[in-house]
Structures are given as C-alpha cells and as structure tokens.
Amino acid sequence: MPMQEKYEPQAIEKKWQDRWESxxxxxxxxxxxxxKKYVLEMLPYPSGKMHMGxxxxxxxxxxxxxxFRMQGFDVVHPMGWDAFGxxxxxxxxxxxxxxxxxxxxxxxxxxxELKTLGYSYDWxxxxxxxxxSYYRWNQWFFLKMLEKGLxxxxxxxxxxxxxxxxxxANEQVxxxxxxxxxxxxxxxxxxxxxxxxxxxxxxxxDALDGLKEWPDxxxxxxxxxxxxxxxxxxxxxxxxxxxxxxxxxxxxxxxFGCTYVVLAPDxxxxxxxxxKEQKAAVEAFVAKMAAKSKTERTEEGAxxxxxxxxxxxxxxxxxxxxxxxxxxxxLSDYGTGAVMSVPAHDARDYDFAxxxxxxxxxxxxxxxxxxxxxxxxxxxxxxxxxxEARAGANESGAYTEDGVLVESGPYSGKTSAxxxxxxxxxxxxQKKGAPTVTWRQKDWGFxxxxxxxxxxxxxxxxxxxxxxxxxxxxxEQLPVRLPDIEVEKVLTGKGEPPLAKVASWVNxxxxxxxxxxxxxxxxxxxxxxxxxxxxxxxSPKFEKAPFDPELGKKYLPVDIYVGGPEHATMHLxxxxxxxxxxxxxxxxxxxxxxxxxxxxxxxxxxxxxxMSKRWGNVVAxxxxxxxxxxxxxxxxxxxxGPPERDFDWNDKAMEGVFxxxxxVWTLAATHEAACAGATYSGAYEGKALEIRRHAxxxxxxxxxxxxxxxxxxxxxxxxxxxNALYAVKEVSGAAEQAAMGEAIRILARVLVxxxxxxxxxxxxxxxxxxxxxxxxxxxxDPALVVDDVIPYAVQVLGKLRAEIxxxxxxxxxxxxxxxxxxPKVQLALGGKPVKKFVFVxxxxxxxxx
RNA sequence: GGGCAGGUGGCGUAACUGGCAGCCGCGCCAGACUUAGGAUCUGGUUCCGAGAGGAGUGAGGGUUCGAGUCCCUCCCUGCCCACCA
Numbered sequence: 001m002p003m004q005e006k007y008e009p010q011a012i013e014k015k016w017q018d019r020w021e022s023x024x025x026x027x028x029x030x031x032x033x034x035x036k037k038y039v040l041e042m043l044p045y046p047s048g049k050m051h052m053g054x055x056x057x058x059x060x061x062x063x064x065x066x067x068f069r070m071q072g073f074d075v076v077h078p079m080g081w082d083a084f085g086x087x088x089x090x091x092x093x094x095x096x097x098x099x100x101x102x103x104x105x106x107x108x109x110x111x112x113e114l115k116t117l118g119y120s121y122d123w124x125x126x127x128x129x130x131x132x133s134y135y136r137w138n139q140w141f142f143l144k145m146l147e148k149g150l151x152x153x154x155x156x157x158x159x160x161x162x163x164x165x166x167x168x169a170n171e172q173v174x175x176x177x178x179x180x181x182x183x184x185x186x187x188x189x190x191x192x193x194x195x196x197x198x199x200x201x202x203x204x205x206d207a208l209d210g211l212k213e214w215p216d217x218x219x220x221x222x223x224x225x226x227x228x229x230x231x232x233x234x235x236x237x238x239x240x241x242x243x244x245x246x247x248x249x250x251x252x253x254x255x256f257g258c259t260y261v262v263l264a265p266d267x268x269x270x271x272x273x274x275x276k277e278q279k280a281a282v283e284a285f286v287a288k289m290a291a292k293s294k295t296e297r298t299e300e301g302a303x304x305x306x307x308x309x310x311x312x313x314x315x316x317x318x319x320x321x322x323x324x325x326x327x328x329x330x331l332s333d334y335g336t337g338a339v340m341s342v343p344a345h346d347a348r349d350y351d352f353a354x355x356x357x358x359x360x361x362x363x364x365x366x367x368x369x370x371x372x373x374x375x376x377x378x379x380x381x382x383x384x385x386x387x388e389a390r391a392g393a394n395e396s397g398a399y400t401e402d403g404v405l406v407e408s409g410p411y412s413g414k415t416s417a418x419x420x421x422x423x424x425x426x427x428x429x430q431k432k433g434a435p436t437v438t439w440r441q442k443d444w445g446f447x448x449x450x451x452x453x454x455x456x457x458x459x460x461x462x463x464x465x466x467x468x469x470x471x472x473x474x475x476e477q478l479p480v481r482l483p484d485i486e487v488e489k490v491l492t493g494k495g496e497p498p499l500a501k502v503a504s505w506v507n508x509x510x511x512x513x514x515x516x517x518x519x520x521x522x523x524x525x526x527x528x529x530x531x532x533x534x535x536x537x538x539s540p541k542f543e544k545a546p547f548d549p550e551l552g553k554k555y556l557p558v559d560i561y562v563g564g565p566e567h568a569t570m571h572l573x574x575x576x577x578x579x580x581x582x583x584x585x586x587x588x589x590x591x592x593x594x595x596x597x598x599x600x601x602x603x604x605x606x607x608x609x610x611m612s613k614r615w616g617n618v619v620a621x622x623x624x625x626x627x628x629x630x631x632x633x634x635x636x637x638x639x640x641g642p643p644e645r646d647f648d649w650n651d652k653a654m655e656g657v658f659x660x661x662x663x664v665w666t667l668a669a670t671h672e673a674a675c676a677g678a679t680y681s682g683a684y685e686g687k688a689l690e691i692r693r694h695a696x697x698x699x700x701x702x703x704x705x706x707x708x709x710x711x712x713x714x715x716x717x718x719x720x721x722x723n724a725l726y727a728v729k730e731v732s733g734a735a736e737q738a739a740m741g742e743a744i745r746i747l748a749r750v751l752v753x754x755x756x757x758x759x760x761x762x763x764x765x766x767x768x769x770x771x772x773x774x775x776x777x778x779x780x781d782p783a784l785v786v787d788d789v790i791p792y793a794v795q796v797l798g799k800l801r802a803e804i805x806x807x808x809x810x811x812x813x814x815x816x817x818x819x820x821x822x823p824k825v826q827l828a829l830g831g832k833p834v835k836k837f838v839f840v841x842x843x844x845x846x847x848x849x
Numbered sequence: 850g851g852g853c854a855g856g857u858g859g860c861g862u863a864a865c866u867g868g869c870a871g872c873c874g875c876g877c878c879a880g881a882c883u884u885a886g887g888a889u890c891u892g893g894u895u896c897c898g899a900g901a902g903g904a905g906u907g908a909g910g911g912u913u914c915g916a917g918u919c920c921c922u923c924c925c926u927g928c929c930c931a932c933c934a
Contacts, residue, residue, distance in 0.1 A: 217853040217929075224852060224930065231934080249934060262934090304932075329932040339934045347850080348932055440933055565853095568929075602928095639874075641861065644854085646927085653861065653875050659889095660874085666889090704865080713863065716873035723873090726890085793869040798915045800869055838914050843868055848914045 003672055003765045007665035009629020013757040016771070017118055025773050026065075026120040032074025038555050039065040039075060040534055040594075042563030042571070043127070045082045046106040050113045051611060052603035052649065053564070055621045056637050060600055060711075061562045062119045063638070066753040067706050069120070070777035076555050077120055078537040080127030081107050084135075085526045089452040093493040098485070099452040103130060113622060117630045118756050120773065125537045129529035134536065135454040136479030137546040138528050141578075142457060143472050144585055150196045153470060156445055157333075160188035165495050166449050186291060193447040193456060193522070197577045201226050201439050204576055213596035215644065221568035227440025232424045233336060234433035236261055236313035239321055243269045245313055248335030248438055252427075253419035254342040256408035257363035259353065261313045262306065262325045262339050264332035265289040273324060275310025282307055282326060289328055304329050304352050315340075316432045317423070318409060327352065335438050343398065350398040364403040364416060444574065446525040451491055451498035453523030455480045461510035461517040470520060474511050480519070497521040530571055531578035534558055534593060549587055557590040565599035572597075598709065601646040603637070608648045619649045631755035632658045638711040638754055661758055664722055664747065668762045671740050675731065676766045680738035687728065688735035694724045695743040696784035702750040703780070711754070718750055741766060749778050793844035794819045796828040812839045819845050 004011070020026060041061040044054060058079075065077035081103075088099035088106075107128065114121075127134060145151045158167045163183025167190065178185055197204075205226045208219050231250035238244060245261060263270055265286045274282045285307040306327030313324050329348065330339055343353035344362040353360055402416035411419045427433035447456060457473035457480045465471050473480055483505035485491070490498045500506055500521035510517035532546060538555050539548035563571075575593055582588035604610055605617025612618065624633045636654040641647040684692055698721035705714035725747075731740045745766050752759035752772045763772050786808060792815055794802040802824040806815050816837060819825055829847060838846035 215853090220852050221929065227933065229933075247934080251934080327932095329934095331933065334933050336934095341934085346934075348934080351932095438933080440931095565929080639861095645862095647861070650861070650875070656874050662889095708865075710863095710865090712861095713873080716863075719873055791869085795869085795915075798913095803869070836914060838868090840868055840915095844915090846868085846914050 003665070003669045003761075005669060007662050007758075009631060009661075009757070010626075012761045013116070013118065013630050016757040016760050017115060019771060020120070020773070023771065023774070025771055026069070026075075026077065026122050027124065028076055028122050029074055030774075031069070031072060034072040035074070036555050037064075037068040037073040037075050037560070038534075038558045039068065039077045039560045040537075040558045040562070041079070042561070042567065043080045043082045043129075043530065043533055044110065045085055045087070046103060046110045047087065048106050048109055050110060050621050052619055052621060052637070053600075053611075055117060055633065056600050056603055056643075057562055057564070058114070058117070058119050059634055059637055060598055060643050061560065063706065063711060063753045064560050065120050066756065066773060067777065069773060070752075070775065072776060076125070076537065077122060078125035078127070079114065079119070079121045079123070080125075080533060080537065080540075081110075081129060082526060082530055082533075083107065083128050083130035084453045084523075084529060086450070086452075089450055089491060090493075092452075092487050092491045096487050098487050099491075100130070103452075116625050117621070117634065120756075125540055127533055127536050127540050129526070129533065130452070132479045132481050133541070133543075134533075135529070137532075137536070138454040138524060139457040139473070139478050139480060140475065140546065141528075141532070141581075142524070143475060143478075145195065145581060146472055148581075148584070150199065150581065152194055152196060153191055154194050154443075154445075155189050156192050156194070157187045158190050158192070159185050160190070161185050164493060166493070166497075192445045194443040194445045195577070197444045197574070198439060198441055200577050200580055201228070201441050203580060204573065207576070207592060211592065211594075211597075214594075215565070215597060215599055218565065218568045218572065218597060218599060222573055225441060225569040225573065229438045229440070231436060231438065232420075232427055232433055233436050234316055234340070234427055236316060236322075236340070238269070238273050238324070239312040239314060241273055241311070243272055245269060245324065245338045246336045246433070247338045247340045248436065249340055251342065251345065251416075251420075252423045253402075253405060253408075253411070253414075253416040254345040254363055255315065255317050255340060255423065256405070256411070257342040257344045257361045258315055258320075258322055258340040259343060259359045259361055260323045260325055260341045262327045262330050262341055262352070263309075264330040264337040265326055265328065266332045267326070267330075267337045270309065270326055273309055273311040278308055278310035282309055285326060304348070304355060306352065306356065308356075316427065316430070323358070325356075333442065334440065345398055345400055347398045347400060354397070360397075361407070362399070363405060363407050364399060364401075365406055366399065366401065366403045367415065444525075444527075444577075446528060447520075447522040448525055449497040449521075450523050451482070451485065453526060454528065455482060455499065456520040456522055456524060458520035459508055459510060459517045460520070461513060461515060463515055464510055464512045471511060471517075477511070497523075499523070527571060527574050531575045532582060534561075534575075535582065535588065546582075546587060549589075552587065553589045556588060557592060558594045560596050560598060561594040562598045562600060564602075568599075598643060600643050601641070604646060604648045606649050606651065611649075624654070628654070628658050629757070631758040632661060635661065635715065635755050639715045641712055643709060643711065660719060660722070661755065663726070664751070664758075664762070667722065667725055668744050668747075668765065671731065671737075671744060672765055675737045675741035675744065678734060678737035678741045680734040682735065684735055684739060687731075688733075688739040691725070691728060691731075691736065691739040691743050692781075693784050693787070694721055695739075695746045696780040697721075699746055699750060699778060699780040700785050703777070706753065714750075715754060718747070718754075721747065721750075746778060748772065790842060792819065792842075794822060794825050795844060795846040796825065797848060798846060799828075801825050801828045808842075812841075815839065815845055819847075 039061050041058050065075050069075045083103050088102050091097065091102060092099050129135065142151060161168050161178040161183055163178055163181035168178060177183060205223065205228055208222060211219060229250055231248055232252045233246050233248050234252065236245045236247060247261065270286065304327065306325045309324045309326055311324040312321040314321055330337065341349040343350040343358065343360040345364055405411050405414050405419050411422060424435040457478060458470040459473060460468055461471055483502050485502055490501050506519050506521055508517055508519050535547040535552060535556065538551040542548045579588055579593040580591065583591060605615060607617050609615050609617060621633060632654065636657040639657055640653065698717055701717040702714045705717060725743060731737050745763065748759045748763040749772060760772055788808055789805050790808050792804050792806050793800055794804055802822045804818050804822055806818050829849060832849040834847050834849055836848035
C-alpha cells in the first residue's frame with residue numbers, strides 16, 4: 001500500500017490506536033520468555049484535562065513498557081484513578097454537582113485524552129479508588145492494622161478554622177487565617193485516627209541503603225524526613241520543687257556550658273513551676289502562643305520570644321542553677337519539649353541569649369586550640385564588656401563544631417565524641433537520664449472531616465464502648481459504603497463532618513449488642529488509596545483479598561516507577577510502609593515496592609514560569625495533539641531534555657520535531673517503490689555497505705540510550721541517522737535498494753517507542769503485517785558497527801596537532817609510525833626526543849617531549 | 850541553617866568508565882529551487898584573528914602525558930526540607 005505523499009498525523013493515529021486495542025497488543029501475559037517487567041506511573045487524580053506534566057510522566061513509562069515488551073518481557077503497564085479527594089468535593093460545595101458524578105465525567109474525559117496519546121496501557125487492569133470494590137480493601141487493611149496495633153486514636157493538635165468550623169490543612173492557612181473564609185485559624189486538640197508508621201522508622205531508614213536505583217535526592221529527603229537523631233536525655237531537677245525537667249540533646253558534651261533551660265509553651269510543667277512573680281507574664285505568653293496556629297508560630301523569620309518562669313533548674317553534672325524560660329521556638333512534639341541552652345555552642349541559643357542578656361559560657365574549643373586560652377569566661381551576651389574570646393565562633397557568635405572540652409569538670413580535655421559517650425554512660429548510671437534516639441517522623445494522622453473518601457469502618461456504641469474508643473465493623477459487613485447524599489444539604493463546607501449529617505447512614509446498630517450506635521463520620525486520607533494500588537492492578541476484580549497473592553508473587557515488585565519528586569516524603573514513604581505491612585499480613589512477597597524510581601522534571605511554560613492559568617502560559621496537550629499529532633508531542637517532550645530535568649516549553653523546538661517526522665516520511669515515501677520490497681543476497685559493499693553501517697550503528701546507539709534513560713540522545717541519534725540517509729541521495733541496484741529498505745525498516749523500529757503511530761505507518765508501507773509492538777526488538781550486527789579505518793587524534797604534549805586515519809587492526813607501533821609521518825606532528829615535535837608515548841587504543845596517541 | 854540538583858555556544862542540550870569539547874535540535878547567516886517564501890533542500894555557525902594560530906566548559910588552586918569529568922577552596926542559580934535541640 002503506497003504511502004501518502006504527505007505526513008498527516010490526524011489520518012493515522014486513530015487507526016493505530018484502534019488496531020492496538022482490537023488486537024489486545026498491550027494486554028498483560030501476551031509474551032514473556034525473558035520474565036516480567038512491571039512499569040508503573042503514579043496514578044493521576046482525574047482532573048478534567050491532562051497537562052504536560054502528565055504527558056511527560058506517562059511517556060517515560062510508556063517508552064520502557066514498549067521497549068521491554070519488544071525485548072520479550074511480559075509487561076505490566078496499568079493506569080487508574082486516584083479518584084477520591086478534595087477538588088471534587090470543593091467543586092460540589094460550590095456548584096452542587098455530586099463528587100461521584102463529577103469524578104465519573106472527569107475520568108471519562110481524562111481517559112479519552114490519554115488514549116489520543118497512544119500510551120500502551122492494558123485497560124483491563126484499570127482501578128478506580130472511589131469504587132467500593134477498591135475502598136473496601138482500605139477498610140479491610142484498617143481493621144487488620146487495628147488488630148496489629150498499627151492504627152490508634154489519639155488527640156492531636158490541628159489547624160481549626162473558627163469560621164468554617166472544620167480542620168484545614170497546613171497549606172490552607174495563610175498568615176494565620178483561613179484561605180477560604182479569612183477567619184482566624186487556631187490550634188485545637190481533636191481526636192483523630194493515626195497509623196503507627198513510627199514503628200517502622202528504623203526499618204524504613206535502614207532499607208534506604210538497599211534502594212540503589214532511587215534518585216539520591218529522594219533517598220536524602222526520606223532520610224531527612226525520618227530524622228533519626230542520637231543523643232541523650234538528661235534530668236534537670238527544679239529547685240524547690242518535686243518536678244524535674246527532662247531535656248533531649250545531641251550535644252551533651254556542651255552541658256557544662258548550659259546557662260538556661262527552655263520549655264515549649266505547652267510543656268506539662270510550665271504551670272507548676274512558674275513563680276508568683278512571673279505568673280502573669282508567663283500566662284499571657286502561653287495564651288498568646290496558644291492563640292496562634294502551629295504554622296504561624298513556627299513560621300520562617302518568626303522572632304524568638306520567651307519569658308522567664310522564675311524557676312531554676314539544676315544541672316545534673318555540676319549542680320549549677322540555671323533559669324528556666326518558656327519560648328516559642330521550642331516544639332512540644334519533638335524530643336521532650338524541653339531544651340538545655342548552650343549559647344556558646346548553638347546559634348539559636350546564642351541569639352536568644354543575646355536578646356535577653358543571658359550568660360554565655362564556652363566549654364568546647366576547636367581541636368588544636370590551646371586550652372585555657374579562652375574557656376570558662378562568663379559574660380553577658382551582647383552586653384558591654386562581654387569580651388570573651390570564643391575561639392572558632394562562627395558569624396552567629398557560637399562555635400557549633402565538635403572540639404575539645406574545657407571547664408567541664410572531669411571531662412575537660414576529652415574530645416566531644418569521647419565526652420558524649422562518657423557523659424551518656426554517667427547519666428544512665430546515676431539514673432538521671434540515658435542515651436536515646438529521637439525521630440522527626442511522626443505518626444500519620446489520616447482521618448479527614450470530608451465526604452469524598454473511604455469511610456472509616458468504626459462504630460461508637462454508648463453501651464459497649466463508653467470511652468468512645470470505637471468498635472471495628474466486622475469484616476463481613478465490608479464495604480462500609482458511602483451513602484448517596486443530597487449535595488446541597490450535606491456538602492456545605494461547614495460544621496460537622498458531612499457524613500455526620502446523613503442520619504440514615506450515621507445511625508446504625510452496634511455490631512456487639514445490636515443496640516443503637518453511630519458510625520465514625522470521618523473518612524480516610526487519600527494517601528491511603530495510593531499505598532497499595534500498584535498491587536491491586538494485578539487483579540483489579542479479585543474479591544478474596546486486596547489482590548491475588550499468586551499474581552503478587554509473579555509480578556511484584558514494580559520494576560520501574562515514574563512520578564514527580566514532590567512525593568518524596570509523603571506517598572513514597574507511606575507506600576513503603578504499607579508494603580512492609582502487606583508482607584507481614586502474608587500478602588506481598590516483597591519488602592520494598594519499587595526497584596527503580598524515576599522522578600521527572602517539570603514542564604514549564606514558554607516564559608520559564610510554571611504553567612498556570614494565572615500566567616496564561618499553559619500549553620494544553622490536546623491542542624498540540626490536534627495540530628501536530630501525538631507523535632510530535634511525544635517526540636518533542638522526550639527530546640527536550642533528560643527526564644529528571646525541568647524544561648521550558650518551546651514551540652519552535654517542537655516544530656523542529658514535527659519537521660523531522662516530515663523529513664522521515666518524505667524519505668520513506670521517496671524510496672518506497674524501489675526499496676520496500678527489494679531483496680539482495682550477495683555481499684554488500686560501497687554505498688550499500690555504508691547504508692547498512694549507518695542503520696546498525698543507529699540501532700546500537702538507540703538501544704543503549706534507552707537502557708540508560710537517555711531518550712533525548714536516542715532521538716538525536718535517530719536524527720543523525722536520517723541525515724545520513726538523506727546524504728545518500730540516489731540508490732540504484734539491488735544491493736543499495738535492499739540496504740535502504742532494511743535501513744528504513746530499522747528506522748521505523750527505533751522510532752516506535754517514541755512515535756509509535758508514525759513508526760507503524762512507515763513499517764506497514766515497508767511490508768510489516770502486524771504492529772511493530774508485537775514483533776521483537778531487533779539486534780544489531782556487531783560486524784556492521786565498526787569501521788575498517790578509524791581516526792586517531794594525535795597530541796603532542798597534550799595538545800591536539802593532527803588527526804590520522806589508521807586501519808582498525810593497526811598495532812601501537814604502526815599507529816605511532818603513521819602519526820610521526822604526519823607533517824604537522826613533525827613540526828610540533830621539532831626533532832626533540834620523545835620521552836614518553838601514550839597510546840589509547842582506537843582513540844588517540846600523545847607524544848611527551 | 851540542612852539536603853539535593855545544576856552552572857558548557859545566542860538558546861535547549863551532548864560528551865558511556867579521565868582521552869579530539871560542543872553530537873542533535875532551535876535560532877541565525879549564505880546558497881539552491883521558486884512569481885514568492887515564514888515550504889523544502891544544501892552548506893556554514895564557540896570566541897578572538899584576514900591568516901597561520903591562539904583562547905575556551907562559574908572562579909582559583911591541585912593530581913595527571915592528558916581534566917567539562919577526579920581532589921581541595923570558593924562563587925552563583927534552582928528545587929525540597931527546616932527554630933528538630
């Protein structure tokens with residue numbers, strides 16, 4: 001079938017999409033002599049329209065899925081919908097459309113758009129997290145984890161909007177007020193459900209070392225986020241009181257320099273130890289802090305503020321009495337909520353001391369500094385005459401490095417590291433503290449006062465459960481379905497959680513006594529949904545468990561996972577945690593969900609700013625597909641730069657890719673009549689051999705580039721190949737025609753992962769009878785990728801002086817002789833004796849004179 | 850403050866393990882074909898220099914026959930985290 005003269009993407013893309021679908025080209029289990037590959041992209045929240053970030057994300061996975069399939073792997077490549085979540089619910093509050101309705105519509109249009117880009121998904125594996133057949137397993141996991149003690153109910157401090165009367169996320173708090181209604185936001189203690197993810201902190205941290213194919217930045221972010229910190233806890237007695245203050249510090253070696261102690265405003269003992277004289281001031285301060293939200297209080301640049309309690313704490317090491325303060329910068333939920341302050345050796349303590357005129361006492365000197373030169377000076381920070389010489393102090397005024405101790409009783413002269421060890425042991429022996437480990441990571445609070453999410457399968461019965469701990473819904477009653485609702489009445493954005501307003505749903509019977517009971521009206525965080533969807537894809541309709549364990553054994557873990565780096569510490573940590581739990585439940589065969597993680601960069605607008613309606617710089621994938629076709633969109637997004645890096649959209653550069661496809665089309669159409677069916681069985685030489693060499697070199701280059709995730713250079717290689725074929729101009733005779741036919745068939749093959757519709761159309765004109773995706777990835781002929789005569793660079797004293805052509809098989813001596821014969825080289829050598837001759841096979845030689 | 854990524858032509862980028870810096874594309878310049886070109890094809894395009902030649906990968910040092918690549922000291926940009934004791 002002769003090709004059309006002109007490349008018209010609109011005429012061919014639908015054809016191939018339909019053909020793949022009707023033939024089931026991308027269905028799981030089609031082939032797999034080499035085993036399996038699971039290629040996964042982070043599932044999208046189905047907003048109505050795709051943006052370029054989606055296109056790029058799915059493309060990176062798609063190239064691998066297609067490549068591995070042709071390499072002979074049984075490829076899992078699914079797509080689904082993270083369908084619960086805030087946007088649909090907020091939209092409903094605004095316009096009254098039921099979230100389920102809107103979500104269905106959005107999924108339909110998003111899916112239709114995905115299909116226009118030619119992604120190779122197996123749609124039989126599609127998953128929708130808002131479907132009861134999916135979220136029932138969230139509930140099942142919840143109950144299992146409740147049994148294991150991994151789910152618990154706690155009181156927690158949340159951002160409470162005084163206008164909307166609901167909990168809002170940190171992101172919704174702007175300058176201490178609600179983003180939506182501009183009312184004041186305060187902290188409120190509220191009950192919430194939490195996962196005990198901290199039980200896995202150590203395991204999740206240790207296993208990071210095994211994630212060799214994850215980007216460093218993600219590993220670093222997780223390590224940071226988990227925040228393991230080794231230190232000691234030490235008890236400071238309160239003078240004239242039975243209370244003690246336990247502090248946590250990583251720098252116990254500086255404890256002889258402690259000149260005051262600071263408590264968080266909501267620390268347990270504040271009230272008890274405050275003296276009469278200071279009572280009014282402390283209470284005013286604590287009230288002021290409580291009125292602020294957590295984000296506001298700890299906002300960047302927030303001035304350090306504090307107030308003296310009037311109490312004195314006793315340093316366990318030297319019995320020194322130091323004042324106890326309350327200050328805004330101490331966090332109640334990290335460490336013990338109390339810190340010992342050592343202004344000489346901590347920048348923050350120094351700032352605070354300076355502001356309030358507290359003493360600074362140096363007890364650590366840089367190693368090598370002479371002891372006695374500076375130590376032990378008591379001085380009021382910032383006060384006139386405070387001329388203490390704090391050797392090594394940084395700009396902020398504190399010397400924060402390790403060093404050698406001075407003025408530290410029996411520990412003087414020890415290094416910081418030695419002192420930490422000895423002092424920790426002493427504390428333990430004296431029962432005044434102990435070495436300990438503190439974590440930044442907190443448990444994961446997952447209950448939300450929202451409608452559009454997974455109902456938490458708990459009921460409250462006053463008779464059986466007077467303490468309101470919650471009774472689990474029996475497994476056989478799952479799923480607890482979301483009730484249908486009258487949108488205007490229930491989704492008001494105000495008051496109680498929406499589900500609490502649905503009397504017919506919230507009122508139920510107690511599973512234990514059969515009496516009246518109420519359902520938990522809160523729903524689960526949508527991050528729960530994305531914790532295990534990758535396993536559900538394997539058997540989306542399985543009814544006996546979250547997924548079929550047999551298929552889990554066969555296809556897990558995910559081999560390649562593609563998504564945005566913004567998920568570094570939330571989703572990517574949560575689903576690692578969940579995977580551990582699934583293994584303990586006997587479901588999952590793996591400890592870690594993903595072998596190789598790829599985080600794609602952002603596609604910015606042409607102006608270099610993030611694409612946004614606000615800037616009017618959004619490039620809609622649909623408009624590009626319509627005008628240039630999916631293949632151009634795909635080709636350009638891959639060609640624009642390496643996957644991890646951000647890039648700015650550039651219309652001109654994209655048109656360059658469009659032009660390139662036209663060029664290929666013209667080339668193929670030009671040679672079609674003479675070359676598509678040409679055969680030749682003799683030896684190739686001359687121009688025909690050159691054509692074959694170009695083809696096999698391109699094949700090698702593209703194959704290797706795909707393997708190392710360098711799609712942009714793969715495409716550059718293909719462009720070079722096409723330029724070379726253009727340079728051939730005329731082909732005549734059976735050998736050249738057969739060589740050209742082969743070259744164009746190879747060209748189609750190397751293009752197919754990037755521009756699949758286009759490649760298939762060309763291949764079909766050149767005799768392919770089935771989609772290329774159903775054929776195998778071609779192997780290059782090793783004999784054709786090396787030349788007989790190769791160039792050598794000739795350097796004299798490291799400077800390039802000439803380039804010589806030498807037979808591939810030439811020995812070192814032969815190459816040297818050829819180099820020395822070159823007149824430019826002779827001139828550079830100038831008859832001087834050669835001290836050394838460097839020979840790098842197949843690359844260069846260097847004369848050292 | 851911490852972490853990570855990056856700094857190479859006018860621009861996006863390339864250079865796999867130390868071995869000819871700038872592949873490919875965009876833009877620009879010239880030519881061909883054209884009534885015409887914002888189509889297409891061909892050639893050129895790091896800088897200085899007419900030329901031979903010289904300089905050149907953020908700055909400065911070092912290792913090496915040889916450094917964009919390795920080591921040390923800095924500077925700048927972007928992203929993420931952050932009063933974490």
